[in-house]
Amino acid sequence: MSTETMTAIEALLRDRPQEFEFFQLVRLLAQLEPDREPVGCFVSPSKEVARFTANPASAFPASQVQSVEWPETGQPKVTV
Incomplete structure (x- = not known):
């Protein structure tokens, strides 16, 4: 994907x-x-x-x- 597309996607993710x-x-x-490791590849979680x-x-999630x-530093924290 182009850099412009990825910037737009990152803005939506944020x-x-x-x-x-x-x-x-x-x-x-x-x-x-791309420098971080994929999730679940048996590496340190700090590298994922x-x-x-x-x-x-306990409520049913909306999404x-x-x-x-x-x-500022480190990987994003995703709450599911």
Whole structure:
């Protein structure tokens, strides 16, 4: 994908992550961060494209992805 396309996708991921399906989001994060390792490849979690956490609420979620936090350093934190 072109840099312009990836920039637009990153903006959508930052603004409205709930509009993406879980696996779609993980694939896009991997494309945005090609230097990081894919999820589940038996490497240190700190080297993967994202960290995952579950929302502890007992209510049924409105979407597969609840939120994505983008720290200054390190990988995004995805709440599902």
